[in-house]
Amino acid sequence: MSADYTSGAAWMNAKVIPISDAKISVFDWGLTRSDITYDVVHVWDGAFFRLDDYLDRFMASMGKLRMDVGMERAEIRAALIDMVATSGLTSAYVSMVASRGTPIVAGTRDPRACNNHFYAWAVPFVWVIPQDVAKRGAHISLAEDARRIPINSVDPTVKNYHWGDMTAALFQALDAGYDTTVLLDHDGCVTEGPGFNIFAVVDGTVVTPKSGMLEGITRKTVMEICAELGIPCEARDIPKDVFLSADEVFTATTAGGPVAVTRVNERILGNDATGAITERIIKTYWDWHTRTDLNLKVTYK
Template sequence: MTTDTTHQQTERGQPDLTSGAAWMRGTIMPIGVASIPLNDWGLIHSDITYDVVPVWDGGFFRLDLYVQRFFRSMKSLRLDPGMSESDVKTVLHKLVAATALKRAYVAMVTSRGVNTVPGSRDPRDCRNHFFAWCVPYIHVIRPDIAETGASVHVARTVTRIPSSSVDARVKNYHWGDFTKGLFEAKDAGAETVLLLDQDGNVTEGPGFNVFSIKDDCLVTPDAGVLEGISRRTVLEIGAELGLVTETRTLPLEELLQSDEVLISTSGGGVSPITKIDDRLFSNGSPGELTTAIKGRYFAWASSPEHRTEIDYEFVS
């Protein structure tokens, strides 16, 4: 995972926020000094939700969709920090403006918080709270690797947490399955990992959705996955390019018979996958349709139709 560091200089005497900043309790601060209490349920129980919106060349990409999904996640988990969608957008604008970052990875987070009743185990007694943070743009797949195509290992020692236990549609920090899978993938010499469900069907990887292209048909799994905004964007671009798009069960055997494989993520957009375990795709190079989708994704990220420009003077 790498970051871009394109930024402007901060004013003399002001905190250097170019490596990252956080908004907490109405204050913007360097990310390195931000903190939550040790007994916050978000920390000790992973009772927390978040979302991430990318900033590309000075504008949020599809901001409304990311914020709407964040509020759906909070509703699902019965979290309420007492903020509106407009309030959250204002915080994100101020935060990015304060860093002067033109390409950034911006997180909005709501935690269950600290229980206000001593000894209580009732989540209704917790005081929920919102915070946000921003760092230079993150690439889930390093740009130099994404340029030529990444390798993926299919995890064998772990499956995806079932959605009956942790709803994959709610963005969460339950990464025990992903982390175990990443160790397995790195030990196997792969760049990242892909998890299956208990029936051997493809789900997702750490921070990305996966797609199969076969005979001008674009397929992505429909269960055990985050309904990603980047995933939605790729499906819309695929339709725009004349592909048949399908959201359904995707068995591993079918994925391995793909003409091309790609992943989508807010941290890097679209990246080609040229190898899954020992199976090569597109002769080990990015495929024609993947390359077209990737180019169209960044064209969309630069289009006024999909952008919310940031006022870098908006810091007070």
Template sequence: MPIAYYDGQYLERDTIRISPTDFGFARGVTLFELARVYGGKPFYLMAHLERLERGSKMLDLPLPALTELADIASQVIARNSYASSAIKFYLTAGECARPSGSSYMACEGFTPHLMIFEDEVMPKHPEAPYGLDLYQSGQRLKIVPFDRDLPMLKTTNYLTGFYAARQVAGADYDDILFTHRDGYITEATRSNFFCVINGVLLTPQRGMLLGITRHVVLELAAQLGIKTIERDLFPADLAQATEAFTTGSIAELVPARSIDNYHLATTMDGKIFTALRQAFSAKIQG
């Protein structure tokens, strides 16, 4: 059984219990981070932990020092000994010791809880975690209007993505591409979005979670000399796109073959996507 960390203890994950009065469960106030682990080594762990720390400060939730968190993660990883995995951090608001009145401002004496889990990840291919079929054919994206709550925070709230995915279930789409109420593209349900227009790599600049894999791709693009612009993108812009893909910690880089009625049949062999995919794989191997 996998070993996890819970409030100062290392124990079997299935023995962990969360109170139904914990605001992490009862009100959805839970910060979340997930970092890939390759060969026992976390990938960009400190970047994930720094984002977790920013969220804890915004919500006024206590969090151990980042060096301590990294050490705890290393202990969990060593105890489980997976060849490939994902390390997950959950920081809940905890129970409200003195609830009173009708306002959240009246709740005092919270007892936050920190949990660190590790799940084994078994990629179907070294450069295609979800399998070569998807990477050779490309995913189909459906544009759906949606405004993300507090996009600067990574939380366990995936309700809108969960709901939107079920609205198009059975249709000819693999994932959702969200747009803000003002019309600009933000992100997919669990990943960031990139496209190539006139040889320039473009990615949205606001309204979405700034993903760590997105950050790595921007670093690699700069190293490869690929011109990159972060700006507002609108669905109409996609008529000019020749490549498009999404990025995420588990999926890494996944090409898109269509977005609504916009077809991008060249993405899978596209010059920029291919260069970034190869550079990303090389970075993992390194």
């Protein structure tokens, strides 16, 4: 009988397996220390979008954390492609993970004495902001209490599982009826939200924070789209007040692309509909999913 991959597939120990069979040890430092890095690329309409950009970031993250999973970049790339080809998923959320792993000597506190390891998994496409919410425009709060963890404590350019700040902010936002939230840094500038970068349109310029956040691949794509469309775009510090008076706001993530925000705190932006600049960016983002230079077609098994 062939394996069932309808809920997803995983790549573990050089094998593609159904996602429900994928397991890690309770001793894994990825779990007990959040000592882990990951990356997420999507597959849309049977093709990986910007796979090499995601691999570049993932390899850099492993380097910054001094992890060696014993696999070359080309092997990781091949594992991802093999997993998706085997799964049959034509629109997927594809996660690649590098964990510090289990200690070689039980109970050690020495991060050098762990078996670093790589695994990956793919599930049907995930929308960080559900599609019905994206259609009407997301309602977001600017988190009041939880500030983004300082960059000299946890480097946000290394995609990570340190979500304590974002989960606290999410609870507060959801309790107050918002769809999601954006966190400030300790200087009162906007950073990012749980699973997405943030953009604002200020005096005709598309702006996004320049530091304190993951350097998102969707963020990079949005900046390239702006260049192509002739829309001024800049990465800069965005103080809270500037953000709260922006003309348009949108989120950006691999798990759903750019998504319009129509309300920030109590404020309704524009006419409570997707702004004109945001709309052009969203359209171009999805149009770019047919560009052969950015997309890698999967040959399914």
